[in-house]
Amino acid sequence: MHAFAIFQDDHTVTDVELPTPTPEGTEILLRVVRSGVCHTDMHLREGYYDLGSRGRLNLIDRGVTYPLVLGHEVVGVVEAAGPDADGVSPGEHRLVYPWIGDGSCDACQAGHENLCPSPRNLGVARHGGYAEFILVPHPRYLLDVTGIEERWAATLACSGLTAYSAARKALPATASDPVVVIGAGGVGLMAIATLRALGHEAVLAVDLQERNLELARQLGATTTISARQEDLAAAIVAGAGGPVAAIVDFVNNSTTAPAAFAALRKGGTMVQVGLFGGELVIPTALLTLKIITIRGSFVGSLGELEELVGLARRGALPHLPIIDGELSATAVQDALDRLAAGGVPGRIVLSA
Template identity: 60%
Template structure:
């Protein structure tokens, strides 16, 4: 089969011929029809993550094998199934939950694969969806998306799920308590839509692009702040009417994390999601005196994805903008370049 992969220390996307896997037991082989493009893929292509003064977290040093077939927002048609598969059959269309753990630790046994320290995520530690076919290690990771546009559905596996999980961490709040979202790309827009769907009214989106802020307002943000030189925490507090009860940082670099801490109210909740990298210095006395709650959030659980799909199917979740392109080595490369450069409104989904 064709697979569009990265090699060690090489940002080029290569069109490789690799063996098509055969499913056994509970595994399922799907023909890829949609593959969303995520900022995580840009970091993986670059070889790791920026840890600020600690340097670079190198994927090779963490045991990731190359060539690496990226792509973790995947919808496909079931092609073949293992002998023990009962819930799907060839021809079924399914969304894939890609955040797969070891299957043995406490977190995996509790259904929180995304917390597993030995994760075997599709598109990272296992071949992902930038390919003709993808092998899913267990039928339980397949989610029925009947009635949902498949391109939008693909984005639910990461940007949708990540936003859902982050919003879950800050609610419940009173509907008019200020919530600030840093970043109004695919994740931030989904978070706006989810907050509105759950009855929240005071939502401020912060972004460097006015086009993204216009989309945020159209999806229900009550206020927006254009970030840039000379703009900071005071402007955000003014927009929401005071300190924020909660902040979700979908960018999570040194600048946004610093602003996030500064806009929080006493006992405020700061959820760090983005992987743009850097570091932040926080006064330890203020952390205690203001009783600030800081936590990281990485994607979500299979149960949360299933719930998110139910919400999407109900019509309560507005579609985020999706740009469709063809699934090929050239288009994978162009999409990753465009994401790295910024300016993409919503999400890019590659179609086969």
């Protein structure tokens, strides 16, 4: 099969020929029809995460092996199934849940495979959806998205799920308490839409790009704030009418994280999602005196994706802007370069 892979220390996406997998046991083989492009792919291409003064976290030290076929936002058609794969039939269109654990740890047993210490994530630890076919280990990771536009459904597996899980963590008890979303790119825009779909009334969007802030307003942001402020924390507090209940940071760098911490009210929550890198230095006394909760959030559980698909099927979520492309080595390369340059208005989805 054709696949589009990256190699270690090489940013070039290469068209390679790989054996088409034969499903065994509970495995299912899907022909890829849609594959979304994500910032995580960009970090995988770079090969590391920025840890600020601690240097770099090299992904090969976390078990990532190259060459690697990226792509974890996948809708495909069932081609074949192993003898123990129940409940699927050839020709069915399914969304793939890619955040797969080892199945044996406490997190996996509790239904939180995204917290597994030994992940087998598709497109990260195993070959993903920038290919003609993708192999999924069990039917439970396949979701029926009948009635949902497939190009949009593909984005639910990562950007949608990441936004949904983070928004759920940030929701305060009172719907009118301000929640701030820092970063109104594809994931941040989905978080704004999700917060409104969950009934939250006051959502503040922060971004560098005016076009992203306009999209945020269209998706329900009640206030927008330019990140081009000398004192971003003060601008957030002023825009919210006071210190805020919760902030979800989809950038999470050395500029936005300190601003988020400073803008929170007593008892506030900051949910850190972005992987842009850097560090946050916290005055420990203020952490105690303000009773701040700091939470990391990485994608979401299978159960959360099922909930999100349910919201989408009911029409509760507005569609984000989708930038279409062809699933090819050149298109994957161009999409990753666009993400690296910043300012993509919405999500890029490639079609086979």
